[in-house]
Amino acid sequence: MVKLRLRDNESVQEAVRRFRKLVEHAGVKKEMRRREFYEKPSEMRRRERRRAERRARFNQMQQK
Numbered sequence: 001m002v003k004l005r006l007r008d009n010e011s012v013q014e015a016v017r018r019f020r021k022l023v024e025h026a027g028v029k030k031e032m033r034r035r036e037f038y039e040k041p042s043e044m045r046r047r048e049r050r051r052a053e054r055r056a057r058f059n060q061m062q063q064k
Helices: 012-026 028-035 041-063
Strands: none
Touching: 012 028
C-alpha cells in the first residue's frame, strides 16, 4: 500500500509525480496487470519455467 503525504508548499502536479514514482517502485502497476486476467496454474508454471530456462541460457552465455 502506497501512502503519500503532501509536503509544505508542494503543488498538486509535484505530488502526483511523486505518487506515480512510489506506485511504480512498489510494483502496484505490475501486480495489477498480472491480475487483470485469470491465468491457469499450469500456464503460470510454464511461464516461470520458460523464464528460468531463458535465465539459465543467458547465464551460460555470460560464462563463456
